[in-house]
Amino acid sequence: MKAAPFEHHEPSTTDEAVSLLESLERPTILAGGQSLVPMLRFRLARPETVIDINGIDALDYLREEAGFLRIGALARHADVADADVIAESYGSFADTAPLVADPQIRNRGTVVGSITQADPKGDWGSVLLAHEGAVVAQGPDGERVIPADEFFLLPYDTTLEESELVTEVRVPTPDAREGSAYHKLKRKTGDYAMAGVATRLVFDEDGRIETAGIGMTAVDITNARARDAEDRLEGERPSSALFEEAGELAAEESNPESDEHGDASYKERMIDVLTQRALGDAAERAGVVKRTVSP
Numbered sequence: 129m130k131a132a133p134f135e136h137h138e139p140s141t142t143d144e145a146v147s148l149l150e151s152l153e154r155p156t157i158l159a160g161g162q163s164l165v166p167m168l169r170f171r172l173a174r175p176e177t178v179i180d181i182n183g184i185d186a187l188d189y190l191r192e193e194a195g196f197l198r199i200g201a202l203a204r205h206a207d208v209a210d211a212d213v214i215a216e217s218y219g220s221f222a223d224t225a226p227l228v229a230d231p232q233i234r235n236r237g238t239v240v241g242s243i244t245q246a247d248p249k250g251d252w253g254s255v256l257l258a259h260e261g262a263v264v265a266q267g268p269d270g271e272r273v274i275p276a277d278e279f280f281l282l283p284y285d286t287t288l289e290e291s292e293l294v295t296e297v298r299v300p301t302p303d304a305r306e307g308s309a310y311h312k313l314k315r316k317t318g319d320y321a322m323a324g325v326a327t328r329l330v331f332d333e334d335g336r337i338e339t340a341g342i343g344m345t346a347v348d349i350t351n352a353r354a355r356d357a358e359d360r361l362e363g364e365r366p367s368s369a370l371f372e373e374a375g376e377l378a379a380e381e382s383n384p385e386s387d388e389h390g391d392a393s394y395k396e397r398m399i400d401v402l403t404q405r406a407l408g409d410a411a412e413r414a415g416v417v418k419r420t421v422s423p
């Protein structure tokens with residue numbers, strides 16, 4: 129099926145895009161188009177106006193700056209997979225990028241578009257939650273920084289205003305004793321997650337866990353934090369027994385639904401296992417633990 133007719137705009141600056149968002153009838157942003165174009169073609173989305181932001185060169189970046197990893201609205205999944213800074217310091221991002229969809233989608237789809245789409249099966253939302261990251265939005269009244277914890281409301285629904293453009297997502301640059309990881313279970317290459325877990329661990333000088341972040345994919349109505357598991361980890365020294373407890377708590381906090389891929393109890397068990405694995409990788413990458421066995 130072809131998309132219903134719509135007006136098409138191609139701004140070349142962020143200000144231009146924001147004033148179009150404010151002044152036009154029922155506008156929708158087009159970034160990588162990997163979610164929006166199928167929805168247009170199936171007429172699940174029928175915007176009056178599409179604002180294509182691909183000509184705004186200033187939004188095409190991925191860099192460390194002023195204490196943050198900043199990923200601009202035109203950085204593609206493949207850009208994350210290819211970036212040296214990611215390979216060196218951001219284990220969870222390096223794990224996630226090659227697991228998103230297939231190469232064609234990774235070459236066009238953007239990290240920001242994925243997070244803004246707010247599909248609970250999307251991988252990046254979990255990574256953003258685990259890192260206590262934020263979404264940066266530009267609107268008619270200026271810039272707004274929305275903590276990841278306050279961004280996701282419902283499936284495909286966020287706290288973004290209709291007249292706001294997301295310009296970037298950001299996470300704090302890692303401490304010296306920090307590690308992160310992402311583990312995802314899917315039926316086959318290219319699939320969305322049946323379950324996924326992102327972890328981030330920051331250790332103090334004494335080798336205790338100072339900060340723990342755990343984000344879960346596809347097991348609730350949005351990407352979700354496993355707060356009880358995080359609380360259990362903080363202040364403790366890493367061990368297999370501790371990570372087992374955290375895995376069990378994360379599974380208890382998840383709310384998966386039974387579907388054709390598996391029943392809810394199976395997905396809960398998978399959250400338990402994936403949490404333990406991702407915590408083990410994060411601790412090892414932080415340089416405080418040498419693992420010999422995986423759960």
Ligand SMILES: Cc1cc2nc3c(=O)[nH]c(=O)nc-3n(C[C@H](O)[C@H](O)[C@H](O)COP(=O)(O)OP(=O)(O)OC[C@H]3O[C@@H](n4cnc5c(N)ncnc54)[C@H](O)[C@@H]3O)c2cc1C
Pocket residue numbers: 156157158159160161162163164165166201227228229230233236237238239240241242243244245249250251252292293294295318319320321
């Ligand atoms: C077959 C298939 C498999 C997939 N598998 C996975 C997977 O395994 N894991 C995963 O995480 N994702 C997966 N995806 C989704 C993919 O990651 C998309 O790229 C992503 O969801 C949307 O990003 P996009 O840049 O293509 O956004 P678009 O499709 O252009 O936009 C998506 C939505 O976000 C809005 N939007 C985009 N950018 C902005 C912005 N800067 N400001 C405000 N609103 C904005 C748009 O208006 C639209 O509503 C899959 C998609 C397909 C088709």
